[in-house]
Amino acid sequence: MPHRYFPHTEEDIRAMLDRCGVAEIDDLYADVPDGLRFRADYDLPSEMSEKEVRDFFAALGKKNLALDCFAGAGFYDHAAPAVIPSIIERSEFLTAYTPYQPEISQGTLHYIFEYQSMMAELTGMDVSNASMYDGATATAEAMMMAVAHARKRNRVLVSATLAPATRRVVDTYARYHGVSVDTIPATAAGVTDFDAMKAMLAEGNVAGVIVAQPNFFGIIEDFSGVADACHDAKSLLIINSVAADLAVLRTPGEWGADIAVGDAQSLGIPLSFGGPYLGYLCASKALMRKMPGRIVGATKDADGRRVFVLTLQAREQHIRREKATSNICSNQGLMALYVTIYMSLLGAKGLREACSQGAAGAHSLAARLVATGKVSLTFPDSPFLNEFCLTVAPGVSVDDIISRGIEAGLLTGVKIAPDRLLVAVTETATPQAIDRYVSLVSNL
Amino acid sequence: MNRKLYGRLIFELSREGRQGYRLPDNKLPDALSSIPASLLRSSDPALPEVDEPTVVRHYTNMSTNNFGVDTGFYPLGSCTMKYNPKINEEMAALPAFSSLHPYQPDATVQGALELYYTLQLALAEIGGMAEFTLNPFAGAHGELTGLMVIRAYHASRGDDKRVKVIVPDSAHGTNPASAAVAGLEIVEVKSRPDGTVDVDDLRPLLDDTVAAVMMTNPNTLGIFEKNIPEIARLVHDAGALLYYDGANLNPMLGVARPGDMGFDVMHINLHKTFSTPHGGGGPGSGPVGVRKGLEQFLPAPRVVRNPDGTFSVEAPEEALGSVSATLGNFAVQARALSYILSLGREGLKQVGPLATLNANYIKESLKDAYLLPIEGLCKHEFVFDGLRDKSTGVTTLQVAKRLLDHGYHAPTIYFPLLFHESLMIEPTETESRETLDEFIDVMHAIAEEAITDPETVKSAPHDTPISGPDDTEAALHPVVKFSDL
Numbered sequence: 001m002p003h004r005y006f007p008h009t010e011e012d013i014r015a016m017l018d019r020c021g022v023a024e025i026d027d028l029y030a031d032v033p034d035g036l037r038f039r040a041d042y043d044l045p046s047e048m049s050e051k052e053v054r055d056f057f058a059a060l061g062k063k064n065l066a067l068d069c070f071a072g073a074g075f076y077d078h079a080a081p082a083v084i085p086s087i088i089e090r091s092e093f094l095t096a097y098t099p100y101q102p103e104i105s106q107g108t109l110h111y112i113f114e115y116q117s118m119m120a121e122l123t124g125m126d127v128s129n130a131s132m133y134d135g136a137t138a139t140a141e142a143m144m145m146a147v148a149h150a151r152k153r154n155r156v157l158v159s160a161t162l163a164p165a166t167r168r169v170v171d172t173y174a175r176y177h178g179v180s181v182d183t184i185p186a187t188a189a190g191v192t193d194f195d196a197m198k199a200m201l202a203e204g205n206v207a208g209v210i211v212a213q214p215n216f217f218g219i220i221e222d223f224s225g226v227a228d229a230c231h232d233a234k235s236l237l238i239i240n241s242v243a244a245d246l247a248v249l250r251t252p253g254e255w256g257a258d259i260a261v262g263d264a265q266s267l268g269i270p271l272s273f274g275g276p277y278l279g280y281l282c283a284s285k286a287l288m289r290k291m292p293g294r295i296v297g298a299t300k301d302a303d304g305r306r307v308f309v310l311t312l313q314a315r316e317q318h319i320r321r322e323k324a325t326s327n328i329c330s331n332q333g334l335m336a337l338y339v340t341i342y343m344s345l346l347g348a349k350g351l352r353e354a355c356s357q358g359a360a361g362a363h364s365l366a367a368r369l370v371a372t373g374k375v376s377l378t379f380p381d382s383p384f385l386n387e388f389c390l391t392v393a394p395g396v397s398v399d400d401i402i403s404r405g406i407e408a409g410l411l412t413g414v415k416i417a418p419d420r421l422l423v424a425v426t427e428t429a430t431p432q433a434i435d436r437y438v439s440l441v442s443n444l
Numbered sequence: 445m446n447r448k449l450y451g452r453l454i455f456e457l458s459r460e461g462r463q464g465y466r467l468p469d470n471k472l473p474d475a476l477s478s479i480p481a482s483l484l485r486s487s488d489p490a491l492p493e494v495d496e497p498t499v500v501r502h503y504t505n506m507s508t509n510n511f512g513v514d515t516g517f518y519p520l521g522s523c524t525m526k527y528n529p530k531i532n533e534e535m536a537a538l539p540a541f542s543s544l545h546p547y548q549p550d551a552t553v554q555g556a557l558e559l560y561y562t563l564q565l566a567l568a569e570i571g572g573m574a575e576f577t578l579n580p581f582a583g584a585h586g587e588l589t590g591l592m593v594i595r596a597y598h599a600s601r602g603d604d605k606r607v608k609v610i611v612p613d614s615a616h617g618t619n620p621a622s623a624a625v626a627g628l629e630i631v632e633v634k635s636r637p638d639g640t641v642d643v644d645d646l647r648p649l650l651d652d653t654v655a656a657v658m659m660t661n662p663n664t665l666g667i668f669e670k671n672i673p674e675i676a677r678l679v680h681d682a683g684a685l686l687y688y689d690g691a692n693l694n695p696m697l698g699v700a701r702p703g704d705m706g707f708d709v710m711h712i713n714l715h716k717t718f719s720t721p722h723g724g725g726g727p728g729s730g731p732v733g734v735r736k737g738l739e740q741f742l743p744a745p746r747v748v749r750n751p752d753g754t755f756s757v758e759a760p761e762e763a764l765g766s767v768s769a770t771l772g773n774f775a776v777q778a779r780a781l782s783y784i785l786s787l788g789r790e791g792l793k794q795v796g797p798l799a800t801l802n803a804n805y806i807k808e809s810l811k812d813a814y815l816l817p818i819e820g821l822c823k824h825e826f827v828f829d830g831l832r833d834k835s836t837g838v839t840t841l842q843v844a845k846r847l848l849d850h851g852y853h854a855p856t857i858y859f860p861l862l863f864h865e866s867l868m869i870e871p872t873e874t875e876s877r878e879t880l881d882e883f884i885d886v887m888h889a890i891a892e893e894a895i896t897d898p899e900t901v902k903s904a905p906h907d908t909p910i911s912g913p914d915d916t917e918a919a920l921h922p923v924v925k926f927s928d929l
Contacts, residue, residue, distance in 0.1 A: 274770025
């Protein structure tokens with residue numbers, strides 16, 4: 001009997017084979033050499049009912065520990081409005097293909113246009129594409145965009161304060177794409193050493209400079225004069241930001257960036273053990289035609305109505321093929337819808353409130369943890385929003401804070417060096433969880 | 445699908461003072477004032493101010509102008525638009541997984557790592573490979589990762605001359621683009637009149653500068669490359685590796701495995717063969733598999749099973765590097781595992797044969813009215829070169845647009861580039877005979893209409909939410925955000 005997903009009855013199969021002029025389905029594979037046929041059974045379990053699938057996943061789920069999350073390092077536990085899953089699971093959105101047929105894809109094109117509008121507002125840039133896979137690959141794409149824009153120059157400078165996981169992806173793309181990457185060192189205050197950057201720019205051959213805001217240590221960097229220094233050296237400035245933080249921070253556009261990239265997971269997307277998340281890539285108008293990925297534009301239809309289409313497609317891989325400077329084909333459509341609804345629900349006020357609450361919680365927790373004498377702020381004089389870096393006192397171990405935390409139902413942070421713990425606080429942190437955190441560190 | 449356009453933008457529904465979501469108040473002293481004003485934005489972003497019911501109604505109405513697999517038949521060649529089972533959505537959303545931070549200690553995420561490892565093993569069994577990475581986010585990302593594996597392999601042998609990738613002229617557009625991004629040059633190999641790779645054209649191209657040959661099998665014409673054992677031998681004799689573009693894997697389920705065909709590296713589109721929803725363009729997932737001996741080059745992070753049965757995340761030194769900050773689109777991987785378990789080994793073996801039966805049935809039923817450039821068996825898909833009767837002047841684009849009026853998504857058109865009027869149809873295994881019969885009737889009716897009333901076909905669509913969008917104007921004067929309007 002056919003599986004429940006397949007509608008074919010024996011009678012259907014018989015009639016269809018007759019139309020095809022063959023006796024057996026197997027005859028449709030007559031052109032596959034016998035030696036290549038896989039006639040065995042897959043070494044996989046037998047068909048499961050829905051109940052068995054649920055039981056299987058439930059058993060796996062029990063092997064995970066749900067913890068109150070004080071970990072960040074690029075990915076943050078934010079409150080997710082109930083409206084969002086109910087809308088993105090609408091099958092008209094969920095089961096649609098890429099909107100190549102605008103006549104029957106206005107829904108998808110429409111929300112991408114809204115997404116682009118909101119991301120341009122948030123980053124202070126002229127134009128956003130339809131989204132990228134995640135923040136790390138978006139940053140790598142921005143690097144390739146800078147190199148393609150610079151034509152002959154193929155050197156990119158990356159601040160030591162960019163998240164290491166993002167840096168690894170940038171380095172990997174660079175190595176295979178023939179881009180040389182040099183690191184701009186950090187100062188003792190945990191921020192990019194811009195004097196060093198200027199000296200490196202003066203060496204020449206730089207296509208782009210990549211910095212992070214807030215940086216990996218949670219510090220808000222001061223980019224005054226950085227864009228001018230880059231542009232004087234004919235380099236582009238690329239700022240990687242945590243999307244949600246741009247509700248309050250000076251924007252990449254205000255700093256004079258040419259490209260703004262990063263992960264938009266912080267706009268309410270569930271952590272889901274790493275994905276799906278959402279990369280964003282925004283640019284100045286001058287670079288619009290150099291952007292990777294899809295872009296949706298407004299136009300008019302035959303009846304004069306405002307409608308939306310994929311536009312500027314001459315940039316894309318399926319047209320450029322081997323001349324392409326990006327191979328991205330899909331975007332992260334449904335996740336773009338996710339953050340579009342999130343930003344609609346919260347508005348500028350709600351986004352600011354989320355930042356404000358995270359900052360209030362982080363500053364309060366940091367002060368209370370430092371007061372225990374067991375830890376200190378690694379960069380005490382540097383401003384931070386909702387994430388900060390701790391150095392443990394002699395005799396205190398980061399691993400202990402993490403393992404005691406797990407016992408107390410807390411994910412206390414991310415270990416980023418033998419003596420350093422990176423801690424993030426969002427609006428989801430309850431006062432009780434914060435108290436538990438402080439007391440476990442006090443009792444170390 | 446609602447054929448009346450819902451065209452308003454959320455910005456146009458905004459009224460000052462409304463808000464659709466409230467956060468709990470943590471009643472802690474404000475900390476933003478501790479940050480120097482020069483580091484803060486000068487004004488709020490101009491986002492809409494809307495209440496919750498308005499948001500829900502807005503996006504619900506918007507969705508009704510969209511066509512999806514749940515709406516109707518999607519004969520979109522090379523895209524494998526099969527039914528997306530609902531249980532997969534439920535499994536992907538389980539809080540026991542969705543609340544996990546990607547950097548949680550391994551001991552607290554054993555279930556998630558086991559899920560990753562179990563899917564990895566299942567794909568290896570289905571692909572005939574030794575190991576898969578599930579980290580790549582999409583098919584094109586998988587291609588790029590696979591080519592990096594190949595470059596890392598050659599580099600490990602000190603063989604740095606290999607800078608070329610050979611792709612057939614019928615290849616998916618992402619193949620040459622992925623090669624370019626991976627820093628490789630592209631060489632095209634021609635197809636024979638029957639649509640398969642010309643082995644005689646390939647042979648002289650294979651020298652010690654070739655890193656890999658990328659193929660899909662069946663190819664983009666839906667034809668099985670039966671010379672694949674010979675091609676694999678030639679490629680390997682030249683010291684190169686053979687890459688399998690898994691976009692067309694669906695008809696091979698239960699029939700043949702790329703690893704057994706001689707492929708060394710492959711990617712799979714979970715959003716095609718393994719039924720995870722396309723989501724209007726993503727998120728997808730593009731796992732990459734390798735044959736034995738290449739596992740160490742797969743990207744970091746990598747999930748390994750320890751001798752005691754626990755799982756760890758590692759970053760091996762020989763790895764090609766990292767193509768993602770995390771272990772990939774985990775919730776998409778969960779859906780694919782749910783699908784594999786639901787089908788089981790018995791159901792999986794029915795996928796390819798039924799998909800192939802459906803494709804051949806349409807092909808045989810329509811070749812009287814549409815030009816079939818290559819006779820014979822197809823696999824999951826096939827290509828017509830437009831209408832058989834060329835005298836009407838009706839093009840493939842116009843046929844595709846007329847299909848929209850009848851409640852179908854259009855086939856893939858003008859691809860592959862081998863024919864002028866390519867119209868590529870892939871029905872998948874989840875469509876019933878009745879659905880196919882209705883589609884066949886409509887295709888016949890359009891062919892007939894092209895003769896009796898060509899203007900109606902040429903000016904289609906007539907019964908969709910919008911018609912005749914001005915693409916030229918959109919590209920000439922780009923309006924890409926609300927404030928541009």
